[in-house]
Amino acid sequence: MLMRALHAEKIKLRRTPVWLAFVLLPVLPAVIGTFNYLANLGLLKSDWESLWTQHTLFFCYFFLPALLGVYCAYLWRLEHLDHNWNRVMTVPMPVWSLCLSKFLVALGLLAGTVLWQGVLFILGGLLAGIRVPIPWLQVMDWLTCGFLGGAAVLSLQLFLSLFIRSFAVPVAIALAGGIGGLMATTQGWGLFFPYALLSLGMRANNPNRVLEYPVFFVSCAAFTLLFLVLSVMFIRRRDVKSE
Numbered sequence: 001m002l003m004r005a006l007h008a009e010k011i012k013l014r015r016t017p018v019w020l021a022f023v024l025l026p027v028l029p030a031v032i033g034t035f036n037y038l039a040n041l042g043l044l045k046s047d048w049e050s051l052w053t054q055h056t057l058f059f060c061y062f063f064l065p066a067l068l069g070v071y072c073a074y075l076w077r078l079e080h081l082d083h084n085w086n087r088v089m090t091v092p093m094p095v096w097s098l099c100l101s102k103f104l105v106a107l108g109l110l111a112g113t114v115l116w117q118g119v120l121f122i123l124g125g126l127l128a129g130i131r132v133p134i135p136w137l138q139v140m141d142w143l144t145c146g147f148l149g150g151a152a153v154l155s156l157q158l159f160l161s162l163f164i165r166s167f168a169v170p171v172a173i174a175l176a177g178g179i180g181g182l183m184a185t186t187q188g189w190g191l192f193f194p195y196a197l198l199s200l201g202m203r204a205n206n207p208n209r210v211l212e213y214p215v216f217f218v219s220c221a222a223f224t225l226l227f228l229v230l231s232v233m234f235i236r237r238r239d240v241k242s243e
Contacts, residue, residue, distance in 0.1 A: 003099045009075065009105040018074050022113060025067050029059035030120035034128055047132045049207040051125050052142065059117065065195060068150060069174025071109045072157035073167045075102045080165045097158045097159070099231045106154045138207065145201030147213065152194045152223035153177070158183070159227040162234060164213035172205045190216055194223045 008195035013019075037044055044050035079085050118139060125134070153174070163172045177195035190196035191212070199219055203209045 002101060002230065006030075006101045006104060008118045009101050010234065012075075012078055016074065018071065018109075021067060021070055022109065022116070025063050025132045026113060026117050026120055026197065029063050030055055030117070030124055032058060034124035035125075036166070038128055039115070046207075047130050048135055048210050049126055049138075051128065052121065052203075052207050053205050054179075055124065056199070056202055056204035056238055060199040060202050062175065064069065064113070064150070064198060065118075065153060065178030065181070065241065067113060068106075068153050069157050069171035072102075072104050072154060072161045072174075073170045075106060076161040077243050078222075079168055090203075095235045096232050099228060099235070102158055103155060103228060106158060108149060110147060110150045110154060114143050114150070118143050142202045142207070145216065146198060147201070149197030149199070149201035152197050152220045155224040155227035155231075159231045159234070162231050166209050173208075191219045194227075197223070 017078070025044055031053065033056070036054040036057070037051045040054075121139070122134060156177075157170055159184065160173060164170050174195075178198070181190065181193055181196035181199050184193035184196040185191050185200060190200045197216070198215065199205075200209075200211065201220075
């Protein structure tokens with residue numbers, strides 16, 4: 001059942017405007033970050049680490065949370081249209097398969113986005129004339145932890161998009177969450193706020209930040225599982241139907 005649900009979700013994503021956002025949105029902060037780096041070479045002396053601060057300055061707090069909100073809102077959008085919820089709820093498929101399939105597809109989109117960000121970062125550094133060796137282990141650490149933090153955000157956004165039928169509202173919440181994550185991080189509460197896990201994992205604007213890996217991993221897993229369970233419970237206990 002899960003494989004059939006995954007196949008159905010993949011079909012829905014074909015020829016959708018989501019791919020345009022997937023490709024273009026990460027380019028903008030990468031371009032801005034590279035130009036900021038070049039404009040401040042007198043202050044930014046750490047080469048790749050300095051470039052990373054500029055690339056993640058806007059990407060992790062504004063662009064990426066909003067992009068994850070777009071992914072999740074679109075994955076539930078077709079169910080909210082016409083009478084699709086009525087059809088979905090009559091299909092002999094466990095509710096957990098429906099929720100898990102959407103989460104796994106969203107994870108795939110997140111993984112692609114994170115890798116695309118890494119490619120743009122490397123290209124930006126090469127175009128900016130950075131000649132020191134690329135710190136591959138650090139880059140992989142930033143991207144991997146960012147992916148894990150993003151998984152928690154996806155789980156939350158899928159839960160919100162499940163019962164908020166509007167496409168724009170969950171995206172706006174994700175954008176506000178990214179900004180809230182910045183404030184939570186500055187106050188030392190980032191590990192307890194799901195939107196902050198994304199920027200914490202990527203060490204946004206601060207590559208030398210010490211990350212408490214055990215607490216970070218537990219927090220990511222806890223928030224991810226929590227909102228997946230809430231999504232399943234919501235569908236089971238509420239009369240979810242199309243308008």
